[in-house]
Amino acid sequence: MAAGPYNYSYIFKYIIIGDMGVGKSCLLHQFTEKKFMADCPHTIGVEFGTRIIEVAGQKIKLQIWDTAGQERFRAVTRSYYRGAAGALMVYDITRRTTYNHLSSWLTDARNLTNPNTVIFLIGNKSDLDAQRDVTYDEAKQFAEENGLMFLECSAKTGENVEDAFLDTAKKIYKNIQDGSLDLNAAESGVQHKPSNGPRGANLGGESSGNKDPCSC
Amino acid sequence: MAAAQNKVKLFENVLNQEIISLEEIKKLCFSGCPEEASIRATCWKLLLNYIPPETADWKSHLKKQRESYAKFIDELVQNSVENDNDSSTKDHPLNTNPQSDWNQYFKDNEMLCQIDRDCRRLSPGLAFYQYETKYPYGKIFKSNHETNPLRKRLAGIALSAEEIHTNKVGTFQKNKEIKKKAPEQLSDGEEYHWEVVERILFVYTKLNKGQGYVQGMNEVIGPLYYTFATDPDQSGQENAEADTFWCFMNLMSEVRDNFIKSLDESKVGITHKMQQVMEVLEKIDTPLYIYLTKNLEVKPQYFCFRWITVLLTQEFDLPNVVRIWDSLLSHEKRFDFLIYICCAMLKLIRGDILKKDFTAALKTLQVRLY
Numbered sequence: 200m201a202a203g204p205y206n207y208s209y210i211f212k213y214i215i216i217g218d219m220g221v222g223k224s225c226l227l228h229q230f231t232e233k234k235f236m237a238d239c240p241h242t243i244g245v246e247f248g249t250r251i252i253e254v255a256g257q258k259i260k261l262q263i264w265d266t267a268g269q270e271r272f273r274a275v276t277r278s279y280y281r282g283a284a285g286a287l288m289v290y291d292i293t294r295r296t297t298y299n300h301l302s303s304w305l306t307d308a309r310n311l312t313n314p315n316t317v318i319f320l321i322g323n324k325s326d327l328d329a330q331r332d333v334t335y336d337e338a339k340q341f342a343e344e345n346g347l348m349f350l351e352c353s354a355k356t357g358e359n360v361e362d363a364f365l366d367t368a369k370k371i372y373k374n375i376q377d378g379s380l381d382l383n384a385a386e387s388g389v390q391h392k393p394s395n396g397p398r399g400a401n402l403g404g405e406s407s408g409n410k411d412p413c414s415c
Numbered sequence: 416m417a418a419a420q421n422k423v424k425l426f427e428n429v430l431n432q433e434i435i436s437l438e439e440i441k442k443l444c445f446s447g448c449p450e451e452a453s454i455r456a457t458c459w460k461l462l463l464n465y466i467p468p469e470t471a472d473w474k475s476h477l478k479k480q481r482e483s484y485a486k487f488i489d490e491l492v493q494n495s496v497e498n499d500n501d502s503s504t505k506d507h508p509l510n511t512n513p514q515s516d517w518n519q520y521f522k523d524n525e526m527l528c529q530i531d532r533d534c535r536r537l538s539p540g541l542a543f544y545q546y547e548t549k550y551p552y553g554k555i556f557k558s559n560h561e562t563n564p565l566r567k568r569l570a571g572i573a574l575s576a577e578e579i580h581t582n583k584v585g586t587f588q589k590n591k592e593i594k595k596k597a598p599e600q601l602s603d604g605e606e607y608h609w610e611v612v613e614r615i616l617f618v619y620t621k622l623n624k625g626q627g628y629v630q631g632m633n634e635v636i637g638p639l640y641y642t643f644a645t646d647p648d649q650s651g652q653e654n655a656e657a658d659t660f661w662c663f664m665n666l667m668s669e670v671r672d673n674f675i676k677s678l679d680e681s682k683v684g685i686t687h688k689m690q691q692v693m694e695v696l697e698k699i700d701t702p703l704y705i706y707l708t709k710n711l712e713v714k715p716q717y718f719c720f721r722w723i724t725v726l727l728t729q730e731f732d733l734p735n736v737v738r739i740w741d742s743l744l745s746h747e748k749r750f751d752f753l754i755y756i757c758c759a760m761l762k763l764i765r766g767d768i769l770k771k772d773f774t775a776a777l778k779t780l781q782v783r784l785y
Contacts, residue, residue: 240537271630271676
């Protein structure tokens, strides 16, 4: 396998879900561009981002699907869940309604992905602590009860954003290593790319990846 | 230069007839309206059935429509239950009766917050909406309020959220973030263009309760409001709000199915339209169709959901969107023609797509501004 800057051994598919206005697109933008987008337009349907990260010395390309939050788009966004290895479920710590809707998002995430999909709960807008409407402790408890990983983040300052995306990848990688995630299973959400090895399904047919035209 | 003048002449010849031939206007508009005079604003109003082909009737018709809109404003924006000081009413904010006006008021507040969030971030790439309008609420509508009551209402919602917060945590920290959100840079009696759009959407949603507000409606209204609010004709500009409202109503009556979830899987719904794009593509560019669907397994909802739902408003700069709408509004098949524009967009980037893998191809397909 040629060693180049765009080489990677795995592709992980992520989806970002949660109510409208919680900052899903801003989190994606902060993670891929390291910038806060103040006037981010709302998402219609789905948007797409990628970044190559490193976990345990392995280069991994994250393929991130950012979905529309409004209820009207639920039927369409459901088609994006298929084959996700990681799901970032986002609420806004300053708006309790967005937290109250988590169980419905979680139901979708559980029903539409595979049992090994890593679900990471993100309480966004941690920079607005003065407006806080959901305490850290109750969200932490919700996460524990449902077996989710959890962090409070700020797409604005960047706080913990990197960690949320990376910790999800580490957990997925660990699941691969200990065998709980079967790469040959359909819809694992992971595609392994050794020079001539088997490939996971449903991430779309990536070419052999030696030269990725987009240097993200 | 001469050609441009010639074009204006062609339009004027048709528009100066006593009874305008819609067929001829459609033919001319299809290849783009000139920027001069108020040709585009007038043509769009004709194409959207807002004004009749009989030019003699325009004045009275516009007057009537603008007055009806002012009545909606009066009933739906001006006279809300919070301004009702009649102490004999039995209704009160804690009334749990679902029929209660207050109950409705709080439901409307949720919708208003949603509209507000989206209108603030309308076309961030274009400064237009962040500018003041010359014709704000107080100047256009007869009212004892100089300022748009919706702004006051939104400020009230933000304030009550702040109060709840201080009660819960038990501190009395003043919250600067909320303050910053309110459009306070403008004094009473002034307002931004996006606040006008917000008001139109609020009225539209109140009148179309079954459908409610759906994200994307704010984008569809954009080109209409922009065209009318920049109309060189002063009376047109002054009445941009009411005219946009009626044209938006008429436009939505044709495209509303895209916004209704329960129709998604029906013959008229968005899913069917996306499939049509792929069917046409298969005919006109089979190799691209095969590459997209078989090699990459790209589904149309990954890229053309937005194209169709918001009528391409997100894919190009506003001046280009307006130009595309000239053709879209004047084509006899109108929104079926949109399917072909989508295919043309795919054809334009086919060379790029055919070289790319799934991730890169999807990024190319999703990039805004061709």
